[in-house]
Amino acid sequence: MTTNYDVVITGAGTAGSMAAAALANKGLKVALLDRQPKEKIGVKICGDATSGEHFKRIQDITKVDPPKGDEVIQKVAGAWLYSPDREVKLELVEEGGTGIIIDRFKLGMRILDNAIDFGAELFDESMVKEPIITDDYVTGIKYRGKDKNIHEMTGKVIIDASGIIGVLRTKLNPNKTFMDLELAPKDVCNCYREIRDVEPEIESPEFIRLIFDQDVAKGGYIWEFPRGPHSMNAGLGVMRINKMNPHKQFDVFIEQRKELYENSKLVHGGAWRVPLRRPQDNLVWNGFMLIGDSGTQVKPTDGGGIGISVNAAAMASKTIVSALENDNVSMDGLWDYNVQFMRSIAPINAPLAIMKDFVIPLPSSILNEIFHKEILTGDDLLYGNASGNISSGFMVNLVRAWRGKRILGTLFKFRGILKQMDRARTLYENFPDNSEDFQPWRSEIMNIYGD
Ligand SMILES: Cc1cc2nc3c(=O)[nH]c(=O)nc-3n(C[C@H](O)[C@H](O)[C@H](O)COP(=O)(O)OP(=O)(O)OC[C@H]3O[C@@H](n4cnc5c(N)ncnc54)[C@H](O)[C@@H]3O)c2cc1C
Structure with a gap:
């Protein structure tokens, strides 16, 4: 001993x-x-x-x-977010960003x-x-x-x-x-990731890329994080509940991105899981x-x-x-x-878990609509992900609601989600000072998250 x-x-x-x-x-x-x-x-x-x-x-x-x-x-200057059909690219640039x-x-x-x-x-x-x-x-x-x-x-x-x-x-x-x-299987993301040296010069390596293609990465996203002009950290995550094999799905993606990965050299590859x-x-x-x-x-x-x-x-x-x-x-x-x-x-992360549960079952068609009609702007996303507080202002913005009229049902549901996120944030900000008051706090948390 x-x-x-x-x-x-x-x-x-x-x-x-x-x-x-x-x-x-x-x-x-x-x-x-x-x-x-x-x-x-x-x-x-x-x-x-x-x-x-x-x-x-x-x-x-x-x-x-x-x-x-x-x-x-x-160094990372910003992010390019792609609609599932790759037709829309949102550029997110945070002033004074410190990403690496x-x-x-x-x-x-x-x-x-x-x-x-x-x-x-x-x-x-x-x-x-x-x-x-x-x-x-x-x-x-x-x-x-x-x-x-x-x-x-x-x-x-x-x-x-x-x-x-x-x-x-x-x-x-x-x-x-x-x-x-x-x-829960809905809270585990199964990932596969490779580091590849690529022949063509990567355009603007200071931008990371996220692609929300639900047909390839169901419930998750595909990422490409450049490591300089000729090396890429690329991978994807699929939520365990969707029972997809992330390695196989990654091969599908690589096949779609021949222009970059043809003749590339695999430096490292492997799978692991992340709790979401x-x-x-x-x-x-x-x-x-x-x-x-x-x-x-x-x-x-x-x-x-x-x-x-x-x-x-x-x-x-x-x-x-x-x-x-x-x-x-x-x-x-x-x-x-x-x-x-x-x-x-936790007041940032825990509300975002509610948003994640709402977003992951959305099909590519709805995500395409959100991107194409600019229902969420780059600023909404940047601020929302950093603070856990997605601006609810956009829900009352008639212009945007009108733009999204084809998915009005989804947008209305989202309004309920925003309220739940606010409730969760307040609870975490008021986390009890001592263990005696923990049980009532936890009961409220369970009510929100439905455990
Ligand atoms: C595919 C993927 C992509 C990610 N991308 C990012 C990203 O870009 N940016 C970011 O910020 N985060 C990212 N993350 C999350 C990030 O890696 C982790 O959240 C973070 O590193 C915290 O890790 P940890 O130290 O808690 O666990 P780990 O890094 O997993 O370390 C756990 C350690 O415990 C050891 N261990 C496990 N079991 C035992 C045992 N029984 N006995 C002894 N030792 C044991 C393991 O060997 C390991 O060294 C990603 C995760 C995954 C899976």
């Missing part, structure tokens, strides 16, 4: 490594476990799009520099190395199996180590940062933790926390989770430092992390 860690973290992705760095630089004794060998940690199937601002915001807590040097592959395409492996490795330099102990090739629970506290983990034997490790706080698998979360009693064991829903209703239990994809802390409309996960890691670390100082790692002692996350990031 290895004992006496202050914090044991399962998973050395962006969430786990950033938490390890933030906690170790505060002098805490941190163990960080990952099933991968060290040289493969940070290899993740991902669009690799983020913003340095997410990292700058938390730098004073984490002491980890934002993406820099050759970790930044391409990163070399995720290099960035992941540096965060991990920072954590190790600050004193965190890495246990690579270590497959975490289950939590150890003592008197309703998570007090440790069981894992299969490099030597293939099962070991136990204890800590005062145990973090599940194992990504969408949520290896510890899914082995706890949900009636006690108020965390979901499984994600509201955050877990509760992120803490006695001696236990969720960060990153295990806490479903991803923006439901675009699958962006890198920036959110590192911010969640910083919030969780701040709470752990105080909880250990106060010698109270109970659910109440760790509650402040819930409050920080639920009142800052």
Whole structure:
């Protein structure tokens, strides 16, 4: 039995490594476990799009520099959004935009190395199996180590940062933790992604491309994120409920885009999943926390989770430092992390989950109408995705309603969705100060989301 860690973290992705760095630089004794060998940690199937601002915001807590040097592959000036029929292209340009395409492996490795330099102990090739629970506290983990034997490790706080698998979360009693064991098939996006070197020069590589073709990527979208003039990070996501094979669908897309991909060279390809829903209703239990994809802390409309996960890691670390100082790692002692996350990031993400549920069943014909008739403008989308607040002004804008007369039924339904989004936002902004008031809050959340 290895004992006496202050914090044991399962998973050395962006969430786990950033938490390890933030906690170790505060002098805490941190163990960080990952099933991968060290040289493969940070290899993740991902669009690799983020913003340095997410990292700058938390730098004073984490002491980890934002993406820099050759970790930044391409600066992003904006996005091109294509209608399903590809006939309409909306250009979204955010003034002073800070988007970047990163070399995720290099960035992941540096965060991990920072954590190790600050004193965190890495246990690579270590497959975490289950939590150890003592008197309703998570007090440790069981894992299969490099030597293939099962070991136990204890800590005062145990973090599940194992990504969408949520290896510890899914082995706890949900009636006690108020965390979901499984994600609904409508909330899981199955993705396939390739990095390809291409022969033709990519036009305007500073623009990322999103194509909303529901025949190819049902419930999701196709992305092309240029990595300079001759390299593309391209992929697509399909909602699990639609039972499509994302790899096969990607091949369909590649066939449609021969002008770019003919004679291209495959650099890396693979499939993975991203959770697209509201955050877990509760992120803490006695001696236990969720960060990153295990806490479903991803923006439901675009699958962006890198920036959110590192911010969640910083919030969780701040709470752990105080909880250990106060010698109270109970659910109440760790509650402040819930409050920080639920009142800052969740009021953006959680309403967007309602919008996602409304949009994903829409067929290409309706999406084409929305694009062709400019029922939603680029500004609506840019502001809405950043704030979680889609301007309801457009619903009373008669001109736009008239433009969309062929899909008036859908637009009326959307008005109801906007109201629900407002209700959800208000609830998250008023997330309870303590666990005693959590149940009434959760009942209202369940009413909205229909669980
Ligand atoms: C296809 C795709 C595209 C995406 N594109 C973007 C994008 O462009 N921009 C963006 O911001 N976000 C994107 N995301 C989301 C983003 O990758 C994640 O939200 C973010 O990186 C947070 O990850 P994490 O650290 O929580 O989990 P992960 O990065 O999944 O890390 C989890 C770690 O836990 C380890 N692990 C798992 N199980 C065990 C176990 N039992 N024992 C030990 N270790 C274990 C894994 O090896 C891994 O290292 C994308 C996701 C996918 C799937």
